[in-house]
Amino acid sequence: MKNKILIVLLIVILAIGIAWNYIRTKNNNNNNSSVNIDPATEQEIATPDRIVVKFDSKYYELTSADENYEELIKACRESFNRTEEKPISDVSNLKTQSDFVEFDYDKISKNNIFFFSGDVGTIKMQETDGVVISKELHNSEELRKKFENAVKDKTPYYLNSSTYIAKNNYQYLPATLDFEEIKYEAVYKKEITSLEEYEKITDLYHLEFEKLDIDELLKDNKLIIFLSKYDISNSEVNVGNIKLYFKGEDYITPEAHDYVPVLMVVSKIVNTKCIYYNYDNISKVDNLTGKQEKTYGVIQKQNDDGTYDVGYTLDTPAVSKIKITDNALLRNKELEQGDYVKVDGTIIDFDETTNKNRTYEVNEISITKKSDYEKRLLDELKGKDYLSTAIVSHYESESQYDGYAICQVFIGDNMDTPDGLIKVYYDFYNGETQSYLGNADSPIETNYGVLDYEIVTVHFKEKVSDLNNIHAKTFEFIAD
Secondary structure, three states: OHHHHHHHHHHHHHHHHHHHHHHHHHHHHHHHHHOOOOOOOOOOOOOOOEEEEEEOOEEEEEOOOOOOHHHHHHHHHHOOOEEEEEEEOOHHHHHHHOOEEEEEOOOOOOOEEEEOOOOEEEEEEOOOOEEEEEEOOOOHHHHHHHHHHHOOOOOOEOOOEEEEEOOOOEOOOOOOOOOEEEEOOOEEEEEEOOHHHHHHHHHHOOOOOOOOOHHHHOOOEEEEEEEEOOOEEEEEEOOOOEEEEEOOOOOOOOOOOOEEEEEEEEEOOOOOOOEEEEEOOOOOOOOOOOOEEEEEEEEEEEOOOOOEEEEOOOOOOEEEEEEOOOOOOOOOOOOOOOOEEEEEEEEEEEEOOOOEEEEEEEEEEEEEOHHHHHHHHHHHHOOOOEEEEEEEEEEEOOOOOEEEEEEEEOOOOOOOOOOEEEEEEEEOOOOOOEEEEOOOOOOOEEOOOOOOOOEEEEEEOOOOOOOOOOEEEEEEEOOO
16 A cells, blocks of 8 residues: 555656746746847947946956856847837936946047946947937846956956146147147147157147156056147046037137147046047037038048048049039039139038048139149249148058148238148168258257148258159248
8 A cells, every 4th residue: 555655756846846847847947038139239239349337336357368258248139129219318327326337438439338238238329429220238247257257367347537627727739749639729638658668759749737656656557648729618528539628619719729638537448549529518429510611622422412522632542522502603613533623611510539531612713723723833942942831641651651741822912721731752771861850950859740831941852843742851840
């Protein structure tokens, strides 16, 4: 009897086990059928240049050099829970309160942010705030554990910053060899990587900041010196960018006549390659539309939309576009490749990120046909061995020691808009060209390089006989 009871019990236990296993397997299959069935594509979530992970108030960096980097990107894409895109405001507050993974891109601050918890799964950042592109993530706890394991041996950083205003201003146009121009002739930046570099720049530009322990600051931070003609009222640091807020209105003359030097100390976790700026009383960056300006250059081609590309020469990058409307005074103007134009125009489009690539609606236009343009330039320059001019742009080879400068040419009494532009080739590498601040016989500084937007006297290697073969012997930049 006991044996029969034992057998029945075993059968019942076995049946329960089989039933439990069936239910568990079915549930797992049901769960798996609803998870990771449609991961994000490369177009939706681009491969980042780095990944930043936030746990509590600590930030960690992962790069392609880290183990399982690609697998972590794949896991984020597979957690994607696609939804109809909708705007979201106050992203900074959400990021403060949540743990997340942020896909960061070198110079494009439209980052993708994955939140480990909450109704919002993924946000794609825009110029202001962002849009929700994924609701609550699939397998969010599993994703969290993967990233906790990935950063367990990483150095944590904190998202902090501080600024220091110099005791003195800087008057002259900064050398682009030292500083990167981030707003045309108004704001420049220089990232400092060592005490030696800090001392060199502050000595060279005569900048006086309060006494700081630079070596100590560089341990966990990045240091940036800004030279700004705008008074900076505030700044904001994010994982993907730095935002500067200028006093005053959009595109007005800067309040500060000289450059105000500002030293900014930001956490190493901050992407300092991407700098945005706004003004105190507007939300949109540099709204140039409607502003009237002059532009000039050589017609390179006509586009399908009726605009014309304008460059400094036929074979240099286009610097602007012009559009001739139905204005009766202008519509019969025929433009051909190689014609030189001087335009008074109204800006109708521009690149908000770079403040360049502007399109102008033509109000007035002066045209010099290609054949007349080249002849007029050669008549003006033939036989000359020097030219007092301004450099509007320059193009370097990969070595950065040779290339060519685009120089303005004025003819007659006109000193308003250049009558032409020429290429002047230089070669510092082979010693064929020298560059000075001041006169070559008694220079203030040697090895001065090539600087845009500065007045210069160019001495040619040989007297001009061919517009396509002009080489510089010396550049003598006028000292302010």
